[in-house]
Amino acid sequence: MEAVNVSTHPEVPGEATHTGTAILETATAAVQSFGPVNNIHHHLCAFHYYGDDMTRQVETHHYCAHLNEEFRQCLLYDRPDADGRLIGVEYMVSEALFMTLPDEEKKLWHSHEFEVKSGVLFMPGVPGPIERKDMEKVCKTYGKTIHFWQVDRGDELPLGIPQIMMAITRDGQLYDNLAQDVEKRFKVSFAKEREKRAYMSGPESGVHPLANGGGKGIRTVLREVDCKPVASVPRVFV
Numbered sequence: 001m002e003a004v005n006v007s008t009h010p011e012v013p014g015e016a017t018h019t020g021t022a023i024l025e026t027a028t029a030a031v032q033s034f035g036p037v038n039n040i041h042h043h044l045c046a047f048h049y050y051g052d053d054m055t056r057q058v059e060t061h062h063y064c065a066h067l068n069e070e071f072r073q074c075l076l077y078d079r080p081d082a083d084g085r086l087i088g089v090e091y092m093v094s095e096a097l098f099m100t101l102p103d104e105e106k107k108l109w110h111s112h113e114f115e116v117k118s119g120v121l122f123m124p125g126v127p128g129p130i131e132r133k134d135m136e137k138v139c140k141t142y143g144k145t146i147h148f149w150q151v152d153r154g155d156e157l158p159l160g161i162p163q164i165m166m167a168i169t170r171d172g173q174l175y176d177n178l179a180q181d182v183e184k185r186f187k188v189s190f191a192k193e194r195e196k197r198a199y200m201s202g203p204e205s206g207v208h209p210l211a212n213g214g215g216k217g218i219r220t221v222l223r224e225v226d227c228k229p230v231a232s233v234p235r236v237f238v
Helices: 019-031 111-116 126-138 177-187 189-194
Strands: 042-050 053-068 071-077 087-092 143-145 163-166
Touching: 042 143, 042 177, 053 087, 053 143, 053 177
Parallel strands: none
Antiparallel strands: 042 053, 042 163, 053 071, 071 087, 087 143, 143 163
């Protein structure tokens, strides 16, 4: 099974960054603190597909930080270099936190067990023994992913409604050429890593039946509604 496009990195319209802007950025970087970004501690590479269309698969690079042992938050990019496009966010929670979610909310989250055990979720450049220590934890978690920029269709700007994304949960879902392209570029073998991760286990209670869309497709839609104004303003928009 092959994807129509392996990976896309659309050109962003607009002028090149001016020298004055670059100088200003250098100055502000020297005096400002970037606490949330500086807390990012690892890089994960995986694949997402649109909640209502498994044929649209996207290579996604996660830059993640722990808020505590049971919660991670990740910035998502289309490639792992300085020119990467920020395409979304993902929140990762422990099984215990996932179980506290309302049932309707659970459908928006995906499991990580198959991604991890199949080897397709990996940490570029990290030695296997170190990587697997973290994968043992990730294997038991759930993620909620939203993409804002549909780079897979070549959008030059973030267009449309943010979309709920899902992750692969069984063999045969991930496009072969997408997987092979990533394996070649990052010099990894999903098959070999699968063998080394066979001992890992997912959530203690098994993957929850309401996770992964509850087995159905999920699409984000936009609906126009009345917007409640503050008491002192009779109309929201003028």
